[in-house]
Amino acid sequence: MNKVTIVFWVALGILLLFIGYGVIAPDSFSEVTGDMTSWISDSLGWYYLLAVTGFVLVCLFLAFSPYGKIKLGKPDDKPDYSYLTWFAMLFSAGMGIGLVFWGAAEPISHYAISPATQEAGSDAAVTESLRYAFFHWGIHAWAIYAIVAMSLAYFKFRHNAPGLISGALTPVLGKYAKGPTGNVIDILAVTATVVGVAGTLGFGASQINGGLDFLFGIGNNITIQVIIIAVVTVLFMLSAYTGLNKGIKILSNVNMVLAGLLLLFMFVFGPTIFNLNLLTNTIGTYIQQLPSMSFRISPLSEDERSWINGWTIFYWAWWIAWAPFVGSFIARVSKGRTIREFVLGVLLVPATLSFIWFSVFGGSAIYLETNGIAMISELATEEALFGVLEQYPLGTIMSFLAIALISTFFITSADSGTFILGMQTTNGSLTPPKMVKLVWGLILSLTAAILLYTGGLQALENAMIIAALPFSVIMIMMAVSLVKSLRTEKHLVTKKKKNA
Template identity: 75%
Template sequence: MKKLTIVFWVALAILLVFVVFGVAIPETFEAQSGALRGMISDNLGWYYLLAVTGFVVVCAFIIVSPYGKIKLGKPDDKPDYNYLTWFAMLFSAGMGIGLVFWGAAEPISHFMVDAPTAEAGSDSAILESMRYSFFHWGVHAWGIYAVVAMALAYFKFRKNAPGLISATLEPVMGKYSRGPVGHTVDIIAVTATVVGVAGTLGFGAVQINGGLAFLLGIGTNFTAQFLIIIAVTVLFMISAYTGLNRGIKILSNVNMILAFTLFFFLFIFGPTLFNLNLFTNTIGTYIQQLPSMSFRISPFDEDERAWIDGWTIFYWAWWISWAPFVGSFIARVSKGRTLREFVLGVLLVPSVVGFLWFSIFGGSAIFLETNGVAAISELATEEALFGVLDNYPLSAVMSVIAIMLIATFFITSADSGTFILAMQTTNGSLTPPKSVKLVWGLMLSITASILLFTGGLQALENAMIIAALPFSIIMILMAFSLIKALQIERKALDAEAAKKRQ
């Protein structure tokens, strides 16, 4: 434990206070977190929309600028992983549980229950439901991850800086990026990571419980979810102890196999033509209306504004709270790639996979609903996926595969999270002590349990929106810092090239 920094102790103390508060007075905790979430959504929705769209603009700038040729590492560094493994690791770490949880549930909710602007149940609501699902899970989400990952990978592998969030801010903060101010930055990043990952693990536990309830008729309650968290905690701690190149790499590939099995099954046996038409149409409207959706705040319509707060602002905050973890992980596995290659890969490939996923699972749910085959919209959110699978051949087998997929995504996310948290609290060590991984693994599970205990899914959403706010400010500084560092390096490279020509 000699490698531990003050960041470890302060972040752990803050989170323990959070846990004790949640256990001792859960009703007060739920009420106060809900009030704070409402205040943030009501007063700072505009800020989230501008900030997240700004991150996408930064990514687009990197792609088209001369900076895109700069490598995340030394000039002769080669990537550690081939494209297939790299994409698998991006996908499983970045969106696994969430994509499975919301793949059928979000489109059917926008269509039948809570349409953004159209009349619920109408054809317009179908098109709108898919477009906003693409919007919430597309380039905006991955733009958030890409900004954090780019900054971390650039300063770590090209400038030999510690793999810390604070180390990426030296160009804009100078000496203040070290010492108390830098420690504060890293503490914010660690606490946001714990809340973001724990919140997502909570979604996973709820959906595993929902799947077992749908298949076996067992109760959907906190006790069952807590037992699921305990079981999966044991599994992901075993995986964490095997190390990055063994545990996470193997599980990432298993995730991809299970995900593609489920995907291609529903692609073949589901309403294939309907889903492909829906995908094609939605791609067009998504691209066409991306600017207007990016800035839509509806200041004069309270119902539409409430929808934006409940969905878009929630998602932007979720991705931001996940960004320290996912960004650190993506940076760790992206050494040797150019900035242009990195941004294109991170921004586009997982987005397209997500679009296809929503088209197949969301489209199948909508098809069942519109044709009167099954009322998917009447199921609990966590049961929507299983309700869809129940209407196709081999439903029991595919539901078991779905539960296995959620469990492996759960393990991979928690496994990756323990590594990143241990790294961030041991001064960026790429080989953090296993005892530190154990502490953070337990902390993730305890935090997920407390959030479920104090308010279920609503408490998970509240915590992620609250945790995201301070880190969003750090992300803006990271973007400015990266651009400034790239400008300095480009000038140095140009001067060196001019000297060689003389």
């Protein structure tokens, strides 16, 4: 433990207090976090919309400006991975449990409870439901990841900065980036990472429980969910302790194979033509209405505003809380890419694959309901996927495959999360001590369990919205820092050309 910094101890203390509060006074914990979330959503929803749309604009500006030719690394550095491998890593990093959890559940929810002015259950609500799923999982989400990843990769590989969030803020903070101010920033990044990863693990445990209950009727409650978390914790902590990097790489490949099989199954046995038509049509309406969706806050409609708070603001907060983790991973595998190819690759490829996923699973759920075959919208959120699979051949087998997929995503996400947290709390070390990773693994699981215990899925959403607020400010600073540094570098490049 001699490698740990003050960031480790302070962040650990804050999170232990957080966990202790949830254990000792769960009702009070739930009430306080609920009140904080309501205030943030009602008072600062506009801020989240402006900030995230701003991240999209910054990414596009950097991609299509002269800065796009600058490499995330030294001028002679070459990418470590082929395009195909890099794209697979990007999709794997951003897919995870969330896409499996919400693939069928989100579109059918939007269809049953229309997000705008269209009548719920109408033909117009069908295309609208997919459009908002595309919006929540499209370029806005990936722009959040891109800002963090691009900043970390640029300063790490081009300017030899430590792989810390504070290390990307030197142009803005100067010498303070390495002092107490930098420590505070890294502490906020660590707490946001823990809440983001723990929230996702909570969704995973809830859906595994939902699948087992749907198949075997074992019940869907916090006791079973805690048991699931405990079992998976042993597995991923064993992996973290033994350092089975090869095993995790194999498991990551298994994730992609299982996800591919599940997608292929639903594409073949589901309403294929309906889903393809829906995908094509929704891409058009998504592009057409992206500006209006990006700034929609509905100040004159309380019902619409409540929907925006519960979905769009929640998603933007989730991605921001998840950004230190996913951003660090994407940064590590993007060395040698130009800013232009990085932005276009990160924003477009994973988003397109997500659109296909939602069209296949969400489209199938909507098709079942519109044709009176099954009322998927009446199922619990965590059971929607299994309700869809049940209606098709080999449905039970596919449900087991889905549970296996969620479990492997759970293990790999948690294991990778312990590494990123270990790195962030040991001054960017690429070989954090095993004990540090074990501590963070335990904290991740305890946090997920406490959030489920104090309020289920709603508590997970509340925690991510709260944790994301301070880190969103740091992200704005990262964007400013990156642009400021690039402006200086472009000036030097132009000067060299003139002298030549």
